[in-house]
Amino acid sequence: MCFEVKERDLCGRIGVLKTRRGNIETPYVMPVVNPIRNIIEPSELKSEFGFNMIITNSYIIWKHYKDNIKDVHEITKFDGPIMTDSGAYQLLVYGDIEVSNKEIIEYQEKIGSDIGVILDVPTGAHASREEAEYTVMETIRRAKESISYRKEKDILWAGPIQGGTYLDLLEYCAKEIGKMDFHIHPLGSPTQILEEYNYSKIVDMIVTAKRVLPPERAFHLFGAGHPMMLSLAVALGCDLFDSAAYALYAKDGRYMTQNGTMRIEELKELPCCCPVCNKYSAKELMEMEKENREKLIAKHNLYKVKEEIKLIKEAIREGTLWELLEARCRSHPRLYEAFKRLSLYVDYIEENDPVVNKKVRGLFFYDETSIMRPEILRYKKRIIERYTKPKDKLILVPMPKEKPFNKSKIFKKLKKIVGDEYHICFYGDPFGIVPSELSETFPLSQFESALDNMKTWKSFAIEFIKSKEYKEVIIIGEELEGAKSLSSINDLEKYFRCKNENIS
Ligand SMILES: [Zn+2]
Incomplete structure (x- = not known):
């Protein structure tokens, strides 16, 4: 050799x-x-x-x-x-x-x-x-x-x-x-x-x-x-x-x-x-x-x-x-x-980019070219192919500024409102969708991003929801095909109060 x-x-x-x-x-x-x-x-x-x-x-x-x-x-x-x-x-x-x-x-x-x-x-x-x-x-x-x-x-x-x-x-x-x-x-x-x-x-x-x-x-x-x-x-x-x-x-x-x-x-x-x-x-x-x-x-x-x-x-x-x-x-x-x-050629790059033995370090995202990074492609592929949803009902909230996402204020507030009935995921660029229980996995909280309002997450969110066959999807702060849209957490709170009153 x-x-x-x-x-x-x-x-x-x-x-x-x-x-x-x-x-x-x-x-x-x-x-x-x-x-x-x-x-x-x-x-x-x-x-x-x-x-x-x-x-x-x-x-x-x-x-x-x-x-x-x-x-x-x-x-x-x-x-x-x-x-x-x-x-x-x-x-x-x-x-x-x-x-x-x-x-x-x-x-x-x-x-x-x-x-x-x-x-x-x-x-x-x-x-x-x-x-x-x-x-x-x-x-x-x-x-x-x-x-x-x-x-x-x-x-x-x-x-x-x-x-x-x-x-x-x-x-x-x-x-x-x-x-x-x-x-x-x-x-x-x-x-x-x-x-x-x-x-x-x-x-x-x-x-x-x-x-x-x-x-x-x-x-x-x-x-x-x-x-x-x-x-x-x-x-x-x-x-x-x-x-x-x-x-x-x-x-x-x-x-x-x-x-x-x-x-x-x-x-x-x-x-x-x-x-x-x-x-x-x-x-x-x-x-x-x-x-x-x-x-x-x-x-x-x-x-x-x-x-x-x-x-x-x-x-x-x-x-x-x-x-x-x-x-x-x-x-x-x-x-x-x-x-x-x-x-x-992102597939070619992703296939060759090493997954193991790589130094764990934060990723930087500047603009739409950063989204081509192999780590993003790999993450999205795996979430579609290998990930199993823990619950049938889904709530999507925007990615908060605080990391990891599951330690953020918005997550704690949501948890109080919806309890264990709903699966909470975060949406936004560059990852598309981040299930709350994966928030601390690399690189989902080890990144710095200057991406604003690119909305490349939308098509991936639709693909994710379809592939996981959720029975109910609520999204906060956005419109999304096949999801009930609420404008804020307060609206979500009201929605749940009404729902519970109707049941009782
Ligand atoms: Zn010189």
Whole structure:
């Protein structure tokens, strides 16, 4: 087993990828290194930033050195694990490359890659359906044939998933390649889609592939490494990332932050405390030679990537990845749109989100997106499927401010009026319905909510009443289908007095 999951939150995980040159803790962003020339030397990536694994391109090495074969670790002067890409990206950009799948697989073995990638055929973002079908069938065929080309035992092999935005094709590709002997599955083709800020599409693509791939394999989102979107990708189950953005952005003076990208020439203040931003002012960066500036911005960008990964890992350990997502996804409307898209996949998230061994901590609810939290879905499912009502008659009252609800004044008053004849439940967002006897169960009294008047509880209340077949339902302070409505507790008191007088 080359990948071991240690901790989980939502579909995100902290794992250990075991390579022949050492273990890498995931989620992990591999800096993309050019085999020939770099603004930051690979050895610096390790010594200064602690990046213990990098990715480079075997096709560029092949073009440059051909049969004068050298070890990739020697070329890059990097002694940690190295993943090599195959030239598929060049295939996407230039349409054709001069090497075959068999040649590049054998070449990656010869140069000592620790993780190799087959020469898949990228679908890209704008392929016609016909073209997309071809890329999928050809990628599957090449994945299959690649297995017989392998000679060395201890290299990890990546089988990319193609299909692009055609989700049915993507699913088919993931199913077929998932059956084959691969260790890592990269999601192909997201680069262009990411450049267009189409994060919703990326969400669809990740979930489509992840749902059918073996969960014990590491999942790699190709070409993604901007700190602002890492938490979303991790929360959906991505373990590995690679990024050339730190260097490409620096070239254009683009300064990364967790909330987006800024232009260095427009900054008065460097809003960061990394070693670069502590040492230099924005003005000093602008006044220095271009090459120096580029290197320093690239370094800052790498610090930001690293910082975000640390934050994400800690959030997974703490069980607060959802809160991190809520904050990050507000940094760009397209990211927020992608976050809302999770409403289509709450079942997938709920299934993967751990139920046990999770720290018990309060949940925060801000707005309608918070209602998508897996804890809410899980609670509602269980209350419908597993809960047995204690009595046949029901009184619904609004959730009081005091927690736990069954210790509130309103509950005590109600108890006095209705005695043991009625089952008392609380209604409101985010839980929909809370039976009074469950009020102290997690998370029904361990939450803070700023939700106001969303009324998403109504449809759930109707479902609850129907599924439990109550004989009589009284609701206070609201109208509800199939329930007698009373406006206040005083009205309830009068109603009961009359009822009792009539009986006597
Ligand atoms: Zn900085």
